[in-house]
Amino acid sequence: MKQEENSIIGIWKDWRLHALVFIVVVLTEFIGTFSIPVGPGVILLLPMLYALIIGLILYFTPAVKEKQAKNAEPIIVLGVSLLLAKIGVVIGPSLPEVIAAGPALLLQELGNLGTIFIALPVAIWLGMRREAIGMTHSIGREPNVGLIMDKYGISSPEGRGVMAMYIFGTVFGAVFLGLIAGLLATITPLSPLSFAMASGVGSGSMMAAASGSLIAAFPELENQIIAFAGASNLLSLSTGLWISLFIALPLTEKIYALMTRNKQD
C-alpha cells in the first residue's frame, strides 16, 4: 500500500504526458459526438472513445515513452476519484430516489451471473477447457483476479483464463461497454435506467463509458442515470468479490462439470 502511494510522487512533473492528454481532450471534445443509426437504435461515438484510441495510438509513437505510460496508470485512479465525487454530489439530492430503487440495485448485482449462462457454454463449445472457468465466472476485474489466483494459483489454466479476461477488459472493456450501452438502450425495450444500473460493473472507466453513452442517448435522464450507475458501481465494488466467491465460482464449476460430462458420454 505504501509503495502504491509513493508511486504518485513527481508524476505531476511529467509535462509531456499532461500536455499530450490536454491536446487529446481538446481535440476530441472539439470533434464532438457522432451517432450512427443502426435500425431503430444508435451507436454513439463519444469523445472519450476517441480519446482512448488516440491515447493508445500515441503509445506507439515516439511522443510517448514507457515512463509516460507508467505514470498514466495512477492518474486514472485520481480521475476516477473526481468522477466519483461528481457522482456523489448527483446522488446526494436524489438519495430518496436511489433508496426507493434499492431492491433493484441490490438484486441486479446477481445479473452479473448472466456471463455464466451466455459465455461459459460458448467457451466450452469453442473447445476451451478449465481456462473457461477463470474467464467466464465474472467480468474479471482486480478482485476476481485475486480470487482466482488465490484459489487455483497463478499458472493454473483458471489463472490464465482470468488474466485473459482481465487484459481484454483493460484494453477493450470501456470501448465495448460504451458502444453497446447506447445501442442496447436504444434498440431493446428495456429502460435506460435499467442499463444505468447495469453500468456499475465494478470498474470506474467501464462504468464511465457505459453511463456516458447512456447520457448521450438520453440527456433528459442524465442525473438519474448518473445516480443509478454510481450507486450500482459502489455496490459492485463492495459485493462483487462475495458474489464471485460464494455464487459465481461454484455455479461456474457446476455448469462446467455438467457440460463437459455430457460431452464425454
Add this chain to the structure above:
Amino acid sequence: MLKNIQEWTLLLVILGITGVFGNSLGYDVLPLTAVPGMIVLILICLAGFILHDLIPINFPSIAYISIIGVLVSMPWMPGSDMVIKWTNEIELLALTTPILAYAGIAIGRSWTDFVKLGWKTIIVASLVMLGTFLGSAIIAEIILRAQGII
C-alpha cells in the same frame, strides 16, 4: 502524508484544468463558470484521501469520496445548494474524456498481451461483458417495473 497531499492536489488540479477546458469545448460551459464546481470536486477527493490515510481501517478512499460527495450535497447540509449549483456546471462526460485519454496511453503497455489473446478468447470475453451487462439490466428492469418506478 503532507508530501502526498501536495502530490494529489497538483495532479487533481492538472486533471481539473484539462476537465474544465474539455467541459467548455464539448458542453459550452465557460471555463470560469465551471471552476468553482471543479474546486468542490477536488476538495471532496482530497478529503477522501486524507480520511483514508487518517483512519486506520481497510476502507478504500474511493468509498470515502463517494460518501463525502453524497453528504455535502444532501438537502439538510448547509451550503448544499451551492455545491449542487456549482458542480452541475461540470458534465460527467467531460470528466471521463481525460480519464480515458490517460487510460489509452497506459493500456499501450498491455497491448502486446492483448494481441496474443486469440479469436476464441475475444469472442468469449465479449460474451462475458455482454452477459454481465445484459443480465444486470434485465433483473433491474423486472424489479423496477414490479415496483412501478419505470
